[in-house]
Amino acid sequence: MQPTHPEDLGPILLEVNNIEVVYKDIIQVLRGVSLKVPEGHITALLGPNGAGKTTTLRAISGLLVPEDGEVVSGSILYRGENIANKPPEAIVLKGIVQVPEGRRVFKHLTVEENLRVGAATRRDREVRQDLERIYHYFPKLAMLKNRLAGYCSGGEQQMLAIGRALLARPRLLLLDEPSLGLAPLLVREIFDIVAQINAEEGVSVLVVEQNARVALSVAHYGYIMESGRIALEGSRAYLEENPDVKEFYLGVAKSGGRKSFKDVKSYRRRKRFM
Amino acid sequence: MSDFFQFLISGIAVGSIYALAALGFVLIYKSSRVINFAHGQLIAIGAFIAYALAAWLKLPIALALLAAVLATGLLGFVVERVFLKRLVGQPIISVIMVTIGLASVLDGLMYLTPFGSGNFSYPAFLPQEPLRLAGITVSYPQLLAVGFTALFLLLFGWFFQRSTLGISMRAVADDQMASMSVGVSVEKVFALAWAVAGVTAASAGMVVGTVSGLNQDSLIAIGLAVFPAVILGGLDSIPGAVVGGITIGVLQNLAAGYLNRFVPGGGTELVIPFVVLLVVLWFRPHGLFGTEEIERV
Ligand SMILES: Nc1ncnc2c1ncn2[C@@H]1O[C@H](COP(=O)(O)OP(=O)(O)O)[C@@H](O)[C@H]1O
Ligand SMILES: [Mg+2]
Numbered sequence: 147m148q149p150t151h152p153e154d155l156g157p158i159l160l161e162v163n164n165i166e167v168v169y170k171d172i173i174q175v176l177r178g179v180s181l182k183v184p185e186g187h188i189t190a191l192l193g194p195n196g197a198g199k200t201t202t203l204r205a206i207s208g209l210l211v212p213e214d215g216e217v218v219s220g221s222i223l224y225r226g227e228n229i230a231n232k233p234p235e236a237i238v239l240k241g242i243v244q245v246p247e248g249r250r251v252f253k254h255l256t257v258e259e260n261l262r263v264g265a266a267t268r269r270d271r272e273v274r275q276d277l278e279r280i281y282h283y284f285p286k287l288a289m290l291k292n293r294l295a296g297y298c299s300g301g302e303q304q305m306l307a308i309g310r311a312l313l314a315r316p317r318l319l320l321l322d323e324p325s326l327g328l329a330p331l332l333v334r335e336i337f338d339i340v341a342q343i344n345a346e347e348g349v350s351v352l353v354v355e356q357n358a359r360v361a362l363s364v365a366h367y368g369y370i371m372e373s374g375r376i377a378l379e380g381s382r383a384y385l386e387e388n389p390d391v392k393e394f395y396l397g398v399a400k401s402g403g404r405k406s407f408k409d410v411k412s413y414r415r416r417k418r419f420m
Numbered sequence: 421m422s423d424f425f426q427f428l429i430s431g432i433a434v435g436s437i438y439a440l441a442a443l444g445f446v447l448i449y450k451s452s453r454v455i456n457f458a459h460g461q462l463i464a465i466g467a468f469i470a471y472a473l474a475a476w477l478k479l480p481i482a483l484a485l486l487a488a489v490l491a492t493g494l495l496g497f498v499v500e501r502v503f504l505k506r507l508v509g510q511p512i513i514s515v516i517m518v519t520i521g522l523a524s525v526l527d528g529l530m531y532l533t534p535f536g537s538g539n540f541s542y543p544a545f546l547p548q549e550p551l552r553l554a555g556i557t558v559s560y561p562q563l564l565a566v567g568f569t570a571l572f573l574l575l576f577g578w579f580f581q582r583s584t585l586g587i588s589m590r591a592v593a594d595d596q597m598a599s600m601s602v603g604v605s606v607e608k609v610f611a612l613a614w615a616v617a618g619v620t621a622a623s624a625g626m627v628v629g630t631v632s633g634l635n636q637d638s639l640i641a642i643g644l645a646v647f648p649a650v651i652l653g654g655l656d657s658i659p660g661a662v663v664g665g666i667t668i669g670v671l672q673n674l675a676a677g678y679l680n681r682f683v684p685g686g687g688t689e690l691v692i693p694f695v696v697l698l699v700v701l702w703f704r705p706h707g708l709f710g711t712e713e714i715e716r717v
Contacts, residue, residue, distance in 0.1 A: 212509070212597050238603025250598035252591045253714045263591040266584050267603040296714030314602045 150380045152367050155184040159318055159350050160206065160242075165220030165230065167198075167205050169213060175201045177374040178220070183318065188344050188351040190365035192358045192395060198374040199354040200247055203320045206352075207244035208234035224318070238267060241317035247354075248326065249307040253296030257287055260295050260306055264313030273313070280309040283339055301332040308336070312343070321353040325360060333357065337364050358395035362386055370395070422555040427677040428670060433562035435649075435669020436569040437631070440624040442646040442653070442661035443572055444496075444617030450593050450656040451613040453512065454504065457519040459621060460643015461526035466492035466622025467629045467639055468535045474543055481545045489622045496618025500611045508610070523643075530636055540634040542626075561631040568627055569662065572620055576658050589613065593656065652697050654710025663708060668693045 152158060160183040167176040175198050183189045191199050204210045205217050208229070217230040229237055252260050261280060265273045281288035284305040290298060295306055304324050311319060321340065325333040341364040344351050355361035362368060368385045370378040378391070385391050445459045470488035473479045479487070503522060507515050530536055546560035579586035592599045592609045600606060625639055632638070646661075649668050653660025672689040680686035706712050 207601065209597065209601060212600060214509075234600045235603045235605045238601075243603070244601050246598060246601050250595050250601070252594040252598060254594050254711055255587065255590060259587050259590075262584055263588050263599065263604065264602045266588040266591075294714065310602060 150384055152182040152184045152189070154381075155187050155366055157185050158182045159185040159225065160352070161223040162202070162206065163221045163223065165202075165205055165222060166218050167201050167210065167215055168218050169201075169210075169215040171216075175215075175374055176205070179371070179374070179376055180220075181369050181376060181379070183350060183352050184367065185350050186344075186348055187366040188341065188353060188364050190358075190361040190368040191352060191354045191371060192356070192361060192368060193371035193377075195356065197371045199371055200322055202371070203244055203322050203352070203354055205230070206237075207242055207320055208232055208237040209244055209246070235267070238314055238316075241315070242320065243311040243314045243316035243318075244320040245307045245311045245322060245324070247322035249300075249303045251295040251298070251303045251306050251310070253294065255295055256292050257295055257298065257302075257306055258291045260310050261287075261313050264310035267314060276313055276315070280312060283343055284309055301328050301336070304328065304332075304336055305339070308340070312347075312349070316349060318350045318352065321351060323354055323356065325355060325357045333360055337361070340364060358391070359397075362396075423677065424674075425556050427673040429556055429558055430562070431670030431673035432666055433558070433565050433631075433669070434673065435666030436565040437624060437627055437642065437665075438645055438649045438669055439662040439665030440565070440569045440572060440620060440627060441642045442649045442665050443576065443658065444620035444624075445643075445646050446650055446653075446656060446658060446661040447613050447620070448617050449650075450658075451589050452504075452508075452610045454515050454519065455512075456617070457516065458499070458523040458526055458643075459617070459646065460640035461523050461530070462492060462496060462618055462621035463625040463628070463642050464530060464535075464636055464639035465495065465526065465625070466618070467625030467634055468530070468533070468540075468636075470622070470626050471535075471540055471542060471629065471634055475540070481543060485626055488626065489619050492622035492625075493615045493618040496614035496616075496621070497611055500614035504610070504614070505607065508607070527636075527640070535634070535636055537636075540629075542629055542634075546630065559631075561627070564630055565627045568623055569665075572623065573658070573662050580658065585612075648693055648697050650707075652700055652707055654707030656711050657707070657709035660707055660709030667696075671696055 162179060162181045164178045164180050165176055166174065166178060168174045179198070179202055181191070191202060193199055201215065204213065204215065206222055210216060211234060221228045222230040224240060224242060229240065252263065255263070261277055265276065286302055287305055287309055290302060295303060298306065308321070308324070324336055337360050340351060343349055353361055353365065362382050362385060365382055367381055368379065369376050370391065378388070380388070441459070441463055445456055448454050448456045466488050469491050470484050473484035473487055474481050499522065503518055504515065507518060546564065550557040550559040580590060588599065588604045589609050592604060592606050596606050624642065628639060628642060649664040650661055652667060653664025671693045675692040676689040679688040679692065700708060
């Protein structure tokens with residue numbers, strides 16, 4: 147099944163080449179990860195808990211720093227420039243912004259103040275218009291402008307975290323498990339908005355998910371990661387038709403019926419893609 | 421009754437000094453969770469720089485005060501860059517030890533100057549005669565104390581509620597990693613907090629100098645006097661610092677005015693504020709305005 151190369155979708159915006167990441171000088175988590183993000187598209191990075199997905203995003207955004215982690219080999223090319231181990235402020239200015247796992251909104255700031263922090267590094271005078279754009283994509287946030295973010299629901303906080311990142315005007319948006327702990331309907335709503343923003347604003351997206359089904363519903367290309375390595379990659383259609391992906395990530399048995407969660411889990415432990 | 425108002429007014433004036441001294445302390449704690457034990461030294465240094473410029477270099481007093489404020493702000497900035505920057509992420513006790521060490525070093529350096537012993541006073545620049553209104557006297561230095569505190573409170577209020585930089589500083593206090601994720605430089609925020617703390621410390625020092633003269637030990641003692649004020653107000657609250665400072669000042673004056681006559685030897689003003697402090701903490705462990713964790717999700 148074709149296409150199976152990210153280049154087929156468009157010019158490559160970000161290229162991660164064989165990186166290894168170590169925390170606290172001794173804990174090696176990534177063992178040679180390579181992936182490409184085509185410009186203007188949504189790329190999914192899937193895999194079980196502990197595979198190293200968050201670590202991969204942190205390596206790209208520079209947010210390994212506060213975790214005492216480091217890219218010890220390999221390179222991360224963004225528009226041709228190696229950004230590995232650059233400070234996060236510099237990477238945000240270049241146009242890559244990460245929405246952290248667990249949303250991490252500023253709880254004691256209002257919704258609008260949270261959004262303004264997103265624009266803190268900008269020098270232009272279009273922040274007001276961009277705020278209105280965010281309120282257009284996330285009308286719920288407009289209604290909650292003056293509420294403390296800590297008192298918003300999980301779904302509202304996820305929307306806020308994405309809105310805050312967008313106000314930094316990213317060219318590449320990194321999303322870490324936006325579905326975490328949210329009801330299925332909300333997850334659908336958030337992924338639809340992300341797809342809409344990608345289509346209308348041209349922002350490229352790299353989204354990390356354990357929920358492969360919803361991520362592949364909007365992604366154009368996907369990678370599957372296990373134990374610090376990329377185990378499989380391909381276009382959305384390719385991954386959705388792959389029997390292993392179907393069985394282990396989409397929860398569909400070879401017979402065609404749904405498998406129970408427990409069955410899938412025990413299979414996963416065998417790490418079929420290693 | 422006019423006694424009561426006199427005690428109240430004097431209390432507000434003294435409390436304003438505590439409040440002004442507390443502002444910088446709270447600012448540093450709020451943004452970086454560092455407890456600055458060298459704050460009293462910044463207060464003293466600011467006051468002495470102003471004196472040196474006015475009395476020795478004969479600068480006009482307004483210019484001397486302004487230059488001292490800026491110089492102390494610069495000192496705060498340098499202290500952060502040189503001593504504290506490398507401690508980001510280290511255990512809080514190491515950071516506290518560094519500020520204690522810093523306090524001793526700054527003390528020692530001041531002892532090396534003529535300011536190490538004796539008393540000094542600024543060239544008089546305010547009217548000597550106090551204001552009398554309905555039987556209550558207020559001195560001009562007292563008015564200066566209240567005025568400076570009100571001015572800084574307004575400036576800080578605007579800065580933290582309206583300006584993007586101020587809101588980013590609150591964001592850093594809330595979640596450092598999340599602030600970094602949108603490109604806020606946590607390092608710059610810390611350095612700025614120390615610079616502004618230096619500015620407010622110098623202002624407090626100059627007000628104290630105007631009210632009661634300059635003496636190294638008593639200026640440094642102001643740095644310790646802020647503790648009850650900031651704990652009462654809530655360690656990380658700017659309005660809390662002001663309310664806490666003024667409350668302590670008023671309680672001290674009321675205690676001295678009303679209770680000391682019943683206690684042989686007096687000294688109730690040294691006890692009553694702390695009794696109130698303990699009672700408040702009993703009911704509000706974060707102080708009157710301190711941030712409580714929002715637990716949701
Ligand atoms: N700050 C850290 N220090 C040490 N080890 C970490 C740190 N963060 C993550 N790890 C380890 O790295 C591995 C991968 O974690 P992570 O990247 O969070 O995976 P995922 O996001 O796929 O669940 C896990 O074994 C985890 O324990
Ligand atoms: Mg993760």
